Amino acid sequence: MIADLKPYAEYTESGLPWLGDIPQHWASERAKWLFTKMDRPVREDDEVVTCFRDGMVTLRKNRRLRGFTEATVYSGYQGICKGDLVIHGMDAFAGAIGVSDSDGKGTPVYNVCQPRPGVNASYYAHLVRQMSQSQWILALAKGIRERSTDFRFEMFGNQRVPLPPPDEQAAIVRFLDWANGRLERAIRAKRKVIALLNEQKQAIIHRAVTRGLNPSVSLKPSGIPWLGDIPQHWEVRPLKQLLVRMDYGTSENVRGEGLVRVLTMGHIRDGKVTVPQKGGLDAVPPGLLLEKNDLLFNRTNSPELVGKVGLFAGDSSDEVTFASYLVRLRVRSGHNAIWLNYLLNSTVFWSFARSQALVSLHQANLNSKRYGQIVLPIPSRRAEQDDIVEYIRSRAGEVERASFRLEREIELLREYRTRLVADVVAGKLDVREAAARLPDDDALGNSDSDPDLGPELTDEAAEA
Template sequence: MSFPHYDFYKASGVDWLGVIPGHWDVVPLKRNIAFLTSGSRGWADHYSEDGAIFIRIGNLTRDRSSLDLRNVQRVAVPEGIEGERTKVEPGDILFSITAYLGSVAVVPESIGLAYVSQHVALVRLKRGVILPEWIAYLALSSVGKTYLEAQGYGGTKVQLSLEDISRLPIVCPPLSEQVAIVSFLDRETAKIDALVEEQQRLIDLLNEKRQATISRAISKGLNPLLANKTSGTAIYGPVPDTWVVLRLRFVVGKIESGTSVNSIDIPAPENAIGILKTSSVYSGEFDYTENKAVLDDEISRVSCPVKSGALIVSRMNTPDLVGAAGLSLYDRPNIYLPDRLWQVHIKGMSPEFVDYWTKSEIYRYQIKMACAGTSSSMQNISQDQFLNLYITRPPISEQNSIVQYLESTVAEIKALMDNATDAVALLQERRAALISAAVTGKIDVRDALTRNAEAA
């Protein structure tokens, strides 16, 4: 779909904004602010099972202007003026001022009693001049993102000040035009979001298929006509006659771990010393490029370089990622393990088969059971717990056949997932470009609503 341009443009006075429609203005947000604040420190002491909604950064999404309230913290509001100052009202605009700078949301009419955390800025506009939704779309546009990211200050923790928020350049058309453009963007982005959701569902289904394919192959084999026997464990049920179910400890030669050292969060240059991140196994495949460059005066402390044929396993992580593993295919003499990762050496089995086993539903179930009762946010599995997991051991020739089958089948599924992921990326790029073009006046969408209404 193509859109016309405005008849007349003028210089905006902002280098990275360029020209704007001749009847639009550019003003700092502060000219339209009635009230500006951020949350108070110390409210974590007042968390409760019920009470008011406590809006945190996680409730502000990066590319949407709506609050995500699927996971909310409740708070018993402390007495005093701080509660009144940080209470939100419908139509308020919320900005993240730490972490993901510039994430934004407009408070809906249905919010009820809610307050902002210290990491969230609250902007309340003067009435009848500019729409909150217009500001939100501007913040999500390339103009808003460029400005907010440029203002971030600090070292390891980048943040924005309230003054930074107040100076956000606002491209300001007449109010009636704001209404038309916001309505257009609401409709068009909803269409794009529906297509994205459809692709995400496809990715989820393909991921489930991949995991089910792996689980079936490593627990039942490839030939459903083979005679079965009891495995002796409830988690596996019957297994082929020639298979053995045993504790992992009987097929592990040794487990090594490294040392956590001071580093900088950039990958180590070629031939330099790097320390692995736990994210090196997040995808289920080992990615040695997920490392950090070790500081020169810490190099003498590193230990345990990455070895070929070893499983790299995350021993401590969030519930979904503890136990995540990937197989190292090559020696990496300059890349070392931290203490949160194990290097597991396999004996008497195909390392590739064991690697696929760590991608199975049965493996994840056992990890979950081993970690039961530990922290809900960060979990740890001990070596003894890990070695007590049950694994199937087919004859080595059958292990190799299963690995060959899974390499081919999983690659086909992954190709479909990659196609869907690429489609999502293109849709999101189109969404971002459409928002930026509309709110900066690069396209004129005022008649698009009328044309669509007539077509309907």
């Protein structure tokens, strides 16, 4: 059905730099004649409505406790009603525009716009988000804080916007609801496969680092509470005995553009370390420069992330150091640092390490002494550690490549959805006939019997 969409028969110049030509039978009007700015009183029992950057406008409890719009404490709440077009004055440039699904209250940072008769708020939510994605809102608005803008109703109201006939606005919304539902289901299906692949990868790593590569090897009790049996010839030793040193990082604030890059907890992900390209220190003591195969673990983070470990793949010539809430583990030459990185990031070990952290409010702390005392299963020969690394790289690498392909497919689906919405709301594609063919129960894309997406999407979904 999507593949069958065609342009309108005739177009005319819209006069809008961000839009281009529009269907000839469409009109255009200033937004202030289509919407009324509301400033309603609130009731004591009104719940808080939040507008998120993905276009969802809902009660805060329906989404999450904290959102993009709560960096500042505001007073003077205003009433928001279900069906209002809500535009976040500071984050509109980033897509915080949508139609409220609830009655409630919001801060004065929101532009609360009530549609006039014949105006479909959902159509204009799509349209104004397109103004955002085209950078038009960013170009119009005046910056009032870093990376943000002030897009108030007066500015929105003075913008001329396309005005399709009311039944066509409804058809566009109906079609996009269906198409978005189909595309979102395809994305969710791929996400489920990625989750299963990640479980498979973790199972490969866990088996290799706790039992080795020989399935028929004799086993013995490890005496480690989180583990169980291990190969007969393996040892059990505390982590600190595998290390030359454990070091806390620099506490100096990173404000300049020095040559020494500083790693933070955000640079550790999936067992790897990403070196930032900007921001750094002019100098640090030589002992705080990282060397190839140094490990870093998060000693202070949220309870969900504390204890995560990353492997630094560079060397001292790169001049990279690390922040004080990270701890550097330098591995003795008799052990393979990559093997140890796999072990410390394995699900079963990491779960145990997290249980040793001290939790206060929303932060957890796992100090180096407590971490270093955790007992590990150790292959007695370095060669066996090397073999385990090669095995994991081979087997887990296949899984990672499959996950990467699915992530890329998700990225392409999202790009396709963005382009489709942009073309439909701007009148580049005519969806009237397609919308009319949608059965009532499939209008929101909730049925698996929806009409075909077309070859470019069917193939993607089938691979999931």
